[in-house]
Amino acid sequence: MARERQLPQPSRLSRRSLIGGAAAAAGAVTLTGTAASPAAAATREVDVAIVGGGLAGLTAARDLVAGGKTVAVLEARDRVGGRVVNLSLANGGVTEGGGEFIGPTQDRIKALADSLGVATFATYNTGNNLLYKDGTKTPYATDGLLGSVPPIDAAGLANAAIVQATLDDLAKQVPVAAPWTAAKADEWDRQTFETWLRANAVIPSAKFLFDVACTSIFSAEPRELSFLFVLFYIAAAGNESNVGTLERLTETANGAQELRFVGGSQLVPIKLAATLGDRVVLNAPVRTIAKSGSKYVVTADGITVTAKKVVVAVPPPIAARITYSPLLPASRDQLTQRLPMASVGKAIAIYDTPFWRADGLNGQVVSDTGVVSSTFDNSPPDASYGALMGFIEADEARAYDAASEAEVKAAVLKDYVTYFGAKAGSPTSFVLQRWNNEAYTRGGPVSIAAPGVLTQYGPALRTPVGGIHWAGTETSVHWMGFMDGAVRSGERVASEVLAVL
Numbered sequence: 001m002a003r004e005r006q007l008p009q010p011s012r013l014s015r016r017s018l019i020g021g022a023a024a025a026a027g028a029v030t031l032t033g034t035a036a037s038p039a040a041a042a043t044r045e046v047d048v049a050i051v052g053g054g055l056a057g058l059t060a061a062r063d064l065v066a067g068g069k070t071v072a073v074l075e076a077r078d079r080v081g082g083r084v085v086n087l088s089l090a091n092g093g094v095t096e097g098g099g100e101f102i103g104p105t106q107d108r109i110k111a112l113a114d115s116l117g118v119a120t121f122a123t124y125n126t127g128n129n130l131l132y133k134d135g136t137k138t139p140y141a142t143d144g145l146l147g148s149v150p151p152i153d154a155a156g157l158a159n160a161a162i163v164q165a166t167l168d169d170l171a172k173q174v175p176v177a178a179p180w181t182a183a184k185a186d187e188w189d190r191q192t193f194e195t196w197l198r199a200n201a202v203i204p205s206a207k208f209l210f211d212v213a214c215t216s217i218f219s220a221e222p223r224e225l226s227f228l229f230v231l232f233y234i235a236a237a238g239n240e241s242n243v244g245t246l247e248r249l250t251e252t253a254n255g256a257q258e259l260r261f262v263g264g265s266q267l268v269p270i271k272l273a274a275t276l277g278d279r280v281v282l283n284a285p286v287r288t289i290a291k292s293g294s295k296y297v298v299t300a301d302g303i304t305v306t307a308k309k310v311v312v313a314v315p316p317p318i319a320a321r322i323t324y325s326p327l328l329p330a331s332r333d334q335l336t337q338r339l340p341m342a343s344v345g346k347a348i349a350i351y352d353t354p355f356w357r358a359d360g361l362n363g364q365v366v367s368d369t370g371v372v373s374s375t376f377d378n379s380p381p382d383a384s385y386g387a388l389m390g391f392i393e394a395d396e397a398r399a400y401d402a403a404s405e406a407e408v409k410a411a412v413l414k415d416y417v418t419y420f421g422a423k424a425g426s427p428t429s430f431v432l433q434r435w436n437n438e439a440y441t442r443g444g445p446v447s448i449a450a451p452g453v454l455t456q457y458g459p460a461l462r463t464p465v466g467g468i469h470w471a472g473t474e475t476s477v478h479w480m481g482f483m484d485g486a487v488r489s490g491e492r493v494a495s496e497v498l499a500v501l
Contacts, residue, residue: 002137003062004308005077007225007293008139009174013376020088023182025372027047028257030427035445036205036348040267040282041302041303041304041449042302042303042304043303043304043305043306044072044157044303044305045072045305045307046063046069046070046071046072046305046306046307046439047064047069047071047307047308047309047501048060048064048069048070048071048072048307048309048310048497048501049072049074049296049298049305049307049309049310049311050064050069050071050072050073050074050290050310050311050313051074051289051298051311051312051313051314051322052072052073052075052076052082052285052286052312052313052314052386052471053072053074053075053077053081053082053115053269053273053282054080054081054082054083054084054269054313054314054472054486054489055081055082055109055128055268055269055473055483055487055490056082056274056313056471056472056473056487056489056493057075057082057311057313057471057488057490058073058075058269058272058273058276058280058487058490059272059480059486059487059491059494060110060277060311060342060471060488060490060491060493060494060497061073061219061276061279061280061490062272062275062276062315062490062492063069063490063495063498064494064497064498065276065279066241067166067420067494067498068127068381069092069497069498069501071260071276071279071336072279072281072305072307073273073276073280073281074281074284074285074286074298074300074303074305075280075281075282075283075284076283076284076285076286076300076371076376076440077163077282077385077440078282078440079266079282080266080269080270080272080280080282081097081098081266081269081270081271081484082098082269082314082441083099083435083445083481084096084098084099084100084266084268084431085098085266085439086263086264086266086267087348087431089350089429090350090355090429091217091350091385091428091429092248093350093384094263094264094266094380095264095350095352095387095389095431096260096264096265096266096347096389097348097431097433098265098345098346098433098435098444098445099265099445099482099483100260100261100264100265100289101123101256101257101259102120102256102258102259102260102261102483102484103248103254103255103256103259104242104248104254104255104258105237105238105239105242105478105479106239106249106264106382106479106482106483106490107239107482107484108125108254108487108488109409109483109484109486109487110346110484110499112268112272112487113261113268115301116268116271116272116275117271118261118262118263118267118268118271119261120207120259120260120261120262121256121259121260121261121262122258122259122260122430123252123258123259123260123365123376123377124251124354124362124363124376124377124379124498125142125252125362125452126159126346126357126362127357127361127362128140128142128360128361128362129141129142129150129362129364129365129366130147130361130364130365130366130385131150131151131152131160131168131362131365131366131367132365132366132367132368132369132370132418132419133150133152133208133366133367133398134368137418137419138151139361141402142252142253142362146176147254148253149209149250151330152206152208153203153205153235154206154207154472155205156203156204156205156206156209157205157206159201159203159206160201160205160206160209160210161199162200163201163206163210163420164198164246164484167201167230167231167234167246168245168246168247169232170188171232171234171235171244171245171246172243172307172333173231173242174228174232174235175229175355176232176235176236176244176478177358177477177479178458178459179234179235179458180228180455180458181232181452181455182228182231184331185454185455188226188227188231189226189227189228189452189453189454189455189473190230190449190452191226191227191451192222192223192224192225192226192227192239192270192450192451193214193222193223193225193226193229193230193326194221194222194223195227196205196227197210197211197222197348200267200443204332205321206295206492208368209421210255210438212366212367212368212373213246213249213376214230215373215374215393215394216250216373216391216393216465217249217250217345218230218233218342218394218446218448218481219278219337219342219343219391219394219397219443219444219445220335220342220393220394220448221386221394222341222368222491224342224394224403224450225449225450226329226449226450226452226453226454226488227450227451228449228451228452228454228455229448229450229453229454230421230450232454232480233249233480233481234249236245236476236479236485237256237478237479237480238311238478239247241485243491244478248433250347251425252364253380256482257396262381264485265483267303268291268483277308281300281302281303281392281496283301283302284301285299285300285301285328286298286300286322286442287300287322287323288322288323288324288325289310289312289322289323289324289325290324290325290467291325291326291466291467292306294308295307295308296308296309296310296467296468297365298310299364304433304472308467308501309467309468309497309500309501310467310468310469311448311468311469311470311493311494311497312468312469312471312489313469313470313471313489313493314440314472315341315441315446315472315474316335316336316339316447316472316474317339317340317341317442317443317447317470318440318441318442319336320333320336320337324468326409328465329460329465330465331457331459331460332460332465335453335457335460335461338449338450338453339441339447339449339453339474340443340446340447340448341435341436341441341443341447341448342393342394342442342446342447342448343393343394343395343398343401343435343436343442343444344391344392344393344394344397344435344436344443344444345391345392345393345400345432345433345434345435345436346389346390346391346392346433346457347372347389347390347392347408347412347430347432348378348387348388348389348390348411348430348431348432349386349387349388349412349413349424349427349429349430350385350386350422350427350428350429350430350431350454351377351385351386351388351423351426351427352386352427352428353383353385353386353422354379354387354420355376355381355384355386355423356377356386356388356420356424357377357383359420361420363375363376363377363379363420364377364457365380365419366377367415367419369399369416369467370396370411370418371392371396371399371408371411371412371415372390372391372392372412372415372416373389373391373393373396373397374391374393375388375389375391375419376388376389377389377472378391383420385466388416388420388424388427390412390415390416392408392412392434396406397434397436398436401437408432409430410433412430413425413427413430415445445481446474446481447474448472448482452477462475462492464490464496467498469493469497470485470493470495471489471492473486474489475489475492475493476488476489476492
């Protein structure tokens with residue numbers, strides 16, 4: 001992978017910007033930021049103000065600076081990364097609380113990581129997967145005759161194969177840059193994925209597979225999703241040279257879960273932010289974006305930025321909470337009202353060793369019950385300790401939003417014991433990330449579209465409003481909802497802004 005261009009070394013970091021420090025034992029970098037009091041609010045004037053210090057906003061800043069423009073990145077949290085975050089462990093290690101996996105055709109996040117010296121390693125995938133269904137636990141090979149498809153009944157497998165092939169074929173008919181222009185867009189956008197599955201996944205075991213795939217991919221139930229949105233998402237799981245497929249979304253080997261980052265995925269935005277220095281301002285949630293003459297005034301806690309152009313690189317529901325003057329066009333505002341975040345959490349239990357490997361298991365589970373219905377081995381590359389990660393998604397995530405961490409932990413460990421035996425009930429530590437309860441995200445991993453949204457409001461997704469431009473993984477035509485989509489959106493919006501500055 002070619003290395004990307006490097007930015008000039010940043011100036012000395014200011015008190016209000018990020019401060020990077022090495023944590024030698026974990027091989028990680030930590031960030032802190034301190035907010036100025038209102039009386040000491042800072043002011044800056046730049047070419048481009050960027051709202052959001054996730055991968056999209058930071059990538060846009062990198063490219064704009066490389067293009068000779070001045071920028072200020074305003075990040076609401078006390079860290080960069082957005083939906084990508086490392087969680088510190090009691091043993092000195094780190095694990096990922098948000099986006100963590102990359103795979104084939106995710107070229108832009110890989111190129112970015114390579115340019116920053118962040119290495120990858122293979123997601124642990126040696127040994128058997130587990131299917132837990134109808135109270136029975138069945139190990140199955142990931143490289144058998146049926147690949148990694150769970151061993152359901154023959155009729156269900158045959159039905160599932162037809163459904164998957166049909167989904168891939170229909171997805172090829174969806175233009176990734178404008179799914180609302182597909183020949184059958186109106187027909188597909190009038191129904192939910194649930195409605196379509198009931199008419200096509202007619203064998204119950206096949207329907208089970210696609211229900212699990214849906215919650216695993218979208219962190220949403222099939223009833224919540226437009227069928228057109230699902231087809232677009234499949235189509236987007238590729239790049240300019242490779243069409244998207246459902247298999248690429250769901251697989252570990254040769255799929256979107258193939259690789260992880262050494263030191264945790266947040267190292268990528270942390271190191272990228274470090275190249276930008278005090279251009280990145282933390283603890284600065286943006287409150288208003290107001291046009292003033294030929295420029296924009298962006299007001300955040302502790303800082304006001306005047307800019308020629310603005311890039312908003314946060315999820316659509318979060319962008320909608322900013323006050324705009326003048327008002328946004330109704331089409332844009334109505335779009336953001338209809339793109340809610342899905343519902344997701346991650347629960348990671350830490351053990352002295354990845355004991356399940358000795359039992360011939362790779363730590364990956366597909367289940368029809370429990371608060372956690374899919375798991376991964378999140379252990380570090382040297383297996384110096386074991387880590388079991390479980391996704392809490394869709395209805396299950398919402399059911400536990402108001403629960404205490406102790407209640408969530410008890411429910412998760414009960415599932416882990418069911419899947420991996422009594423040893424799983426006694427972790428050395430436990431960490432939990434509930435994105436639904438995060439103030440500046442309120443869900444994840446991505447905004448989702450119900451029927452009628454894409455065909456009626458889709459064209460407003462990337463269309464600039466005056467000098468305000470839109471980024472974020474939701475705006476990407478490839479790998480929407482993934483880290484790669486975020487990086488691609490940052491590159492796209494930077495090119496868009498450079499063309500008009």
